[in-house]
Amino acid sequence: MVLAENGEEAVSRVTHQYAELDAVLMDCQMPIMDGYDATRAIRAMEGSGSRLPIIALTAAAVTGERERCIAAGMDDFLTKPVDVAALRATMRRWVPAGEGADYPTGADRADGAAPGVDSDVLDSARLDELLDLDPGDPTLLLRFIGRFGSNARHTLEEMRCAHQDGTAYELGRLAHALKGSAANLGAHRLADRCREIELLGDEGGVPGQAVIDRLAVEVDTAATALEAFAAELAAAEG
Known part of the structure; x- marks a missing residue:
């Protein structure tokens, strides 16, 4: 690959x-x-x-x-x-x-289940699915997670700029992109928060500062949870 x-x-x-x-x-x-x-x-x-x-x-x-x-x-x-x-x-x-x-399917995996995760932040079933992409070798998933934190924080900064400028369309577009990345890695709570901002942007609305501040907390929470999951997964493989 x-x-x-x-x-x-x-x-x-x-x-x-x-x-x-x-x-x-x-x-x-x-x-x-x-x-x-x-x-x-x-x-x-x-x-x-x-x-x-x-x-x-x-x-x-x-x-x-x-x-x-x-x-x-x-x-x-x-x-x-x-x-x-x-x-x-x-x-x-x-x-x-x-x-x-x-x-292969999940049934072919000898021991590929995702380590314990915080279900309030991450969807363990989704992480199990991603481990199914290459059973026995979590390298791909670990690389996805490794990129997530920096990319999500970069998108967040772009969203802060769009929010400051009051550009609803750009804010919605960025929220859409971050939502996709979060959902792909099972960060469901962050994805839900992004969807709210995306829908508001589609209607030409700009959320209040408190919404952006909560989004920043969700980005850090999701990134931290994924990094902890990756560390545990890498340790189990090592």
């Missing part, structure tokens, strides 16, 4: 490791270059006889989003938070049997 931090890096990795890859899971909302432009760049460099399956991952489950992904050159479409069963079925559809991973 190969990971990229942004769309530009994704294009570079695909270009240099094309023959080693079975499919690409393309996050549509990436920095530097988004998933749509990254997909167009990959399609442009492919030869006439080759086509690497590219599956969209997007938090924007809105009318026309699937069509936008297909128009950019993607082959399929999954929404965040990603459902592991849906991901497994999609990969089976695009990667021929015998290639790549065998997409």
